[in-house]
Amino acid sequence: MATNSRDSDLGFLDLVNACDNFRLPANHRADIPLSSSTQDTLVPWTLTQSLDSPVVGLLKPEIIDLLREEEDGSWVIPDPASVPRTAYRVSFHPSIDTPAKRTKVMRKLCEGWRDSGTIYQDIIGPKKWRNEMYPVYRNPFGVHRAHDPKAGDDDSDDSNYAFEMERSACVLFGVVTYGVHMTIYQQTNGNEIQIWVPTRSRTKQTWPGYLDNSVAGGIPSGMSAFDSIVKEAAEEASIDEDITRRLAKCAGSISYYLQTSAGWLQPGVQYVYDMKIPDDIDPMLFQPKPADGEVESFDLLPLHVVISKMKQGLFKANCALVLIDFLIRHGYLTPENDPNFMEIVTRLHGRFHYDRW
Template sequence: MACGFCSLRPTLTSLLSSHALALAPTPHWPSSSLRISRALSAATLPITSSSSFFTWDDVSEIGRKESASPQNASSDLTGFLEKVDRCNRGSEKLAEFIPFVIEEQIVGYIHKGFTEYLREFHDTFTFSKNGCLGGDYVTLNLMFEKPEDRTRAVADVIRILGDKGIIPGIRNELYPVKPSFNAPAVFSLERAAAPYFGLKGYGVHMNGYVERDGQKSLWIGKRSLTKSTYPGMLDHLVAGGLPHGISCGDNLVKECEEEAGISKVIADRAIPVGAVSYMDIDQYCFKRDVLFCYDLKLPEDFVPTNQDGEVESFKLIPAAQVANVIRETSFFKANCSLVIIDFLFRHGSIRPESSGYLDLYRSLRNGDCS
């Protein structure tokens, strides 16, 4: 491939070639205070993220454990920092991944171990070296010139790997493959396979809240025990990945109806309030996710009703108590904690006087938020 490829790389691509690792500046991974916080708070967590056998009574008991003021959820941010740290694991393993390149653009990163599965499909995947980056990279056979051709060819591979159990949890839902959010898709890939190719993933996460007497409470969902991912854990009122061919706003309206029975009339009132991002490496998976955040102020008499069977139940909980649960437990699906912490910042429940305030704020937007 031509050396012009180097000039097209996004912010982090130079970090993932063996040549550039020694030369590039350190990426924006969590600060030392986050890494230290894991050790400080791990011993205080009553339930690990792998456990979903807790009840709403457990949630309420922990939520009320401290009489945190709604105006200052906690002056001790250690528990919050640990949750952000949990979403940003594995920076020391960056060198184990090589770029995935389409049309001279890096669209993802693939673990060297996982490439051994792809080498069996030499008619689809090509392994090359690039003189500019000085390292290996993976691309698709040049015979696949159109996005739809690439989609079909890779889908055949994913189906085989799924049948073998190498890529579990096939959902038959396509994600767009592109170097950045506003770039055109170069092809589409099965959602369950996205982390194995280190794609940029995008989602919509909505905090639905009620305000009474100046105090905010959040509607929280408990995921169904039949969910293939994070069964039984706590979640936002509404959240979902952003599949191919739908806008953030339209996807949010769809998810509102499916997950909480919120009508389009009400869902259209949701306010986009920014985004959080994280980078998580776990064995062969590299999640580089950007979550678009929304707030929706709901009528006091509104009660959510799940329509798609993915939520077991809902509970309206004071925001200060939700903050306690995030800080003290691992009841929440990991990335949901980030979005709720961002809500606490924006609604004044986390104050600049708290030690680690700026560290926590910066860490919510870790890595390449593009």
């Protein structure tokens, strides 16, 4: 867990910078690497080699080197000398032309890397494997509805959904991931806001021991954002499904471009929800309780304490952004009390330079 005790050292813009910390170089499409010796450049990952094929991720050279070693013919990796640098891309083989086929290729690839015992075991090894499929979309800001075989969907390739892949492996391919975050809060008779804040389990695969949003989680393939928040509220916080469906309100979204300390890209979109505990109902009926082992405890904290802990760097990075968004929407962070207001607002809704992928 973070141990930074420098109360108020971090401003809200500092918290944004810690999560939205990556920018594509202006000429990155003209700077395609020829080998893994150029570690700071990125290669577009597309569905096909067609110039109008959507880019679904950005690959580091070391991933391309590993894909070259695959012998099943599922990948097209052109000779850099034979393709103009501005058109260079890595793609699936033309025969891998439906969501189901792409999903099958990605499952085999990622499970092979997991079971290798040597390839990125700190990311997708057995101890890091999530066994949860995430959707990959052609346009991260398009319709988010993944293929659901249980609903009788056919394997059409006409929608925004392109395929799905193991959650833990997404960071290796620079794809956009999607999640849901909800703030459960109440107001006292003196109109003070109090927020339920969980402490993440110290055995969590990511950010162990950090503070989190009241309820949060990824959106599994085939599930809507709202159904995901209902599921997470029940699984993480023991909140009855009926309560969440009745009181959770969509309050927008945030998007940010995170680069890890190891250089991996994690662009993220988080759907944001509020749940205000009604004034005329016993607030303890809404008290979240740890359920699935991912949360160590929940504490009901006054807003000023939440802000203090944010500024000490005690929150998971994207959870701090969700809380900043909450402060803006509820009038606690304004142009009058923070000179970086406009920078903060716009940075909470980035587009990942998607038009330049």
